[in-house]
Amino acid sequence: MSRQARPVQVPRDWVPFGWQGIKVLVPPEWTPAALTGTYEEGYFRLDGPDQPRLEVKWAQNRGFVDVERVVSRYLQSLTKGRDGRKIDVAESTKSGLKMPRERSSVRYFHWRGEQEAFGAAWYCRTCERTMLFQTMGPVGAQVQELAEKLLAGLDDHPDEDRCLWSLYEFSCEVPTSFRLVGQRLLTGLLELDFERGRDRLRIARWGLANVALRDTSLEEWLRDKNRKQWRSFSVELRPVQVNGHQGLAIAGPTNIPWLHLAAIGLRMLGRHYPDVLRGAAWVCEPGNKIYHVEAVVDPADEEGIAAIIQSISCHRKEGA
Ligand SMILES: [Zn+2]
Numbered sequence: 163m164s165r166q167a168r169p170v171q172v173p174r175d176w177v178p179f180g181w182q183g184i185k186v187l188v189p190p191e192w193t194p195a196a197l198t199g200t201y202e203e204g205y206f207r208l209d210g211p212d213q214p215r216l217e218v219k220w221a222q223n224r225g226f227v228d229v230e231r232v233v234s235r236y237l238q239s240l241t242k243g244r245d246g247r248k249i250d251v252a253e254s255t256k257s258g259l260k261m262p263r264e265r266s267s268v269r270y271f272h273w274r275g276e277q278e279a280f281g282a283a284w285y286c287r288t289c290e291r292t293m294l295f296q297t298m299g300p301v302g303a304q305v306q307e308l309a310e311k312l313l314a315g316l317d318d319h320p321d322e323d324r325c326l327w328s329l330y331e332f333s334c335e336v337p338t339s340f341r342l343v344g345q346r347l348l349t350g351l352l353e354l355d356f357e358r359g360r361d362r363l364r365i366a367r368w369g370l371a372n373v374a375l376r377d378t379s380l381e382e383w384l385r386d387k388n389r390k391q392w393r394s395f396s397v398e399l400r401p402v403q404v405n406g407h408q409g410l411a412i413a414g415p416t417n418i419p420w421l422h423l424a425a426i427g428l429r430m431l432g433r434h435y436p437d438v439l440r441g442a443a444w445v446c447e448p449g450n451k452i453y454h455v456e457a458v459v460d461p462a463d464e465e466g467i468a469a470i471i472q473s474i475s476c477h478r479k480e481g482a
C-alpha cells in the first residue's frame with residue numbers, strides 16, 4: 163500500500179456475536195432475527211431497534227468459487243420480482259470499502275434504494291467457505307463507515323479449535339468438533355444442542371431464576387426438568403463453585419448394564435464410548451439466570467466439558 167491507511171477502530175462498547183464459526187463485533191443493541199443452516203451453509207441476520215442491520219450468508223465450496231458471480235446473482239435477486247422497488251447498484255470496485263485483512267477474491271458492492279447497503283463477498287481458503295456480508299441503514303446514515311467497522315471486527319472462522327457461540331449476552335466456547343444440531347431461542351430460555359459422533363452436549367440458560375426457584379431448590383428443579391433425559395443415568399449432584407457462583411456438579415454413569423459393559427469393552431480396544439453424564443448447573447444472581455451445561459461423553463472427555471463450562475461468561479464483570 164502506498165498511502166498509510168488509518169486502521170478502522172471498532173467502538174469499545176461493541177459486543178461479540180458468534181455463530182457457526184463466524185465472529186463479529188456489533189453494537190450491543192443488535193439482536194439476532196434469523197439464524198438458519200449449518201456450518202457448511204447458512205445465514206444470519208441481526209436487527210437493530212428499528213430495522214435489519216447486518217446479514218451474513220455462507221456456503222462451503224471446495225475448489226474454484228466465482229465470487230464475482232455470487233455477488234452479481236445476489237444483486238440480481240434484490241431487483242427481481244419486487245416491482246416498484248427502485249434500487250441503484252453501484253459498481254463493486256467503486257464502493258470504497260476495504261477488507262482489513264487479506265482475503266481471496268474479495269468483491270465489494272453497494273446498493274441504494276429506500277435503504278442503503280454496503281457489502282462484501284469473499285472466499286476463505288481456511289474454512290473453505292464463501293461469505294456474503296451486507297450491512298444496511300437509512301440513506302446517508304454513514305452506512306459505509308458502519309460496514310468498515312463491522313469488517314474490522316469480523317473473523318469468518320475460529321483461530322483455534324474452539325468456536326465462540328455468542329448471542330443475547332451469552333457466550334461460550336465449544337470445540338469445533340461439536341456440531342450444532344438444535345437451538346431454542348425463547349424469551350425465558352436459550353438452549354444450544356450439539357453432537358460429536360455419539361457424544362451429546364447441551365448448554366442452556368433459563369431466565370427468571372428467582373421465580374423458577376421460589377418454592378424449590380436448584381437440585382430439585384434440575385431433577386424435575388431433566389427427568390426424561392436423566393432416566394438412563396444414575397445422576398449425582400454435589401455442591402461446587404462454578405464461575406464464581408455456588409452451583410452443582412452433575413455426574414452419573416449410565417444405568418443400562420449392557421451399555422456400560424459395551425463401553426468397557428470398547429475402551430479396552432482403545433476406543434471412546436459416551437456412557438457418562440457430566441456437567442454443572444448454577445444460578446447467576448446478577449443476571450437472575452440458571453445455567454445448565456451437560457454432556458454425555460466418554461469419561462476421558464471430562465476435561466473438555468469442564469473447559470466449556472469455564473468458558474461461559476454468565477455475568478459482566480464489574481468495570482468491564
Ligand atoms: Zn474462514
Ligand SMILES: [Zn+2]
Pocket residue numbers: 405407445446447448449475476477
Ligand atoms: Zn454469573
